[in-house]
Amino acid sequence: MDLLLRDVRPVGGVRADILIRAGRIAAIGADLDAPGVPVEQGHGAIAVPGLVEAHTHLDKTVMGMGWYENAVGTDLRAMIDNERAARTALGLDPHRQSMRHALALIGAGTTHIRTHVDIDTDHGLAMLHGVLETRDRLAGQVDIEIVAFPQSGLMVRPGTADLLDAALAEGADLVGGLDPCGIDRDPKGHLDTIFALADRRGKGIDIHLHEAGDLGAFSLDLILERTRSLGMRGKVAVSHAFCLGMPDWPRTQAMIDALVEQDIAILTTGAPSREVPQVKRLVAAGVRMGAGCDGVRDTWNPWNRPDMLDRARIVALRNNLRADADVELALSVCSAGGAAVMGVAGYGLDPGCTADLTLLVGRTLAEAVADGAPRPLTIKAGRVTARHGAALTEAP
DSSP states (O other): OOEEEEEEEETTOSOEEEEEETTEEEEEETTOOOTTOOEEEEEEEEEEEOEEEEEEOTTTOOTTSOOOOOOSOSOHHHHHHHHHHHHHHHTOOHHHHHHHHHHHHHHTTEEEEEEEEEOBTTTBTHHHHHHHHHHHHTTTTOEEEEEEEOTTOSTTSTTHHHHHHHHHHTTOOEEEEEOTTTTTSOHHHHHHHHHHHHHHHTOEEEEEEOOOHHHHHHHHHHHHHHHHHTTOTTSEEEEEOGGGGSSOHHHHHHHHHHHHHHTOEEEEOOOTTSOOOOHHHHHHHTOOEEEOOBSOSSSSOSOOOSOHHHHHHHHHHHTTOOSHHHHHHHHHIIIIIHHHHHTOTTOSSSTTSBOOEEEEOSSSHHHHHHHOOOOSEEEETTEEEEETTEESSOOO
């Protein structure tokens, strides 16, 4: 885990070397001397802390399985039901597919992943077991955090709550939730159940909230209420949170203020087809904010790439971020922002930080985001895990 990385530009600054000892950054400076330490040449590339994929679904992708013809469209319930059936029909192996997805992320410079994994009464814990195997296989190459996710519903599918509890006992890190009004039509029952599981197991929560406008605001109020009453400040995240993108400025400002008070994080995908939380507004208010690619090439849609630099571009486009400093903010949300949401210790590019980093091609950070060139090198705790945009571990 010792390495001397020569001729890089930390965060786009002046050229320097980075010395890594025992998996941590030991020194940054010009012409560092470290006899006997393996050397990697950076050739003037920009060095940044590893990219962080904070909202994805490793168990869903059909990457490498050929083209999936989508005949469902955009109805959420129909897409959920179709996916549950398609897993069996396609013979989707959750370990194989999650390996393909995770390795593609590693190749694109990712060092940390938060993935939601489907838990339902048709497939039980099969998806979890597949992703747990992937997490074990890729230990030392990427850190994977797992959310036990009731994609098909919770209250509408009796037995799911027990499966979520079992998933937490077997290694899932957080409890997931999904549209307590729109999917379960029982917001009290849904939220009471997942908050009770989190409280009993000492776990965090990450809730998908696609509900827009007043309906989403109502669900968010209930989430805030339970966070406050159970003393779970700083332990809850809301993914998507489309309701924060509605045009009622005073209403959304009140919600943003409440999020800051309870330190509830927001995870965005910058979805081009929906109203989304405004990055500059939320970050300026003090909301912890990360981002993710969501599902990648799955039965839901043929879109999205397993690449957080590409996601930074999408977030910037969706938020109308054009100035270089604002494009850098989009990149920060896709790296340091996600790390803050996930509570990653030792994240950064200073002496003492864990040596998780990636190299970017460009004269500036904004140019690197705009061009999206393959990452020359990815390093995890001092170990090279990818070169020229491809993970060193071969995908199954």
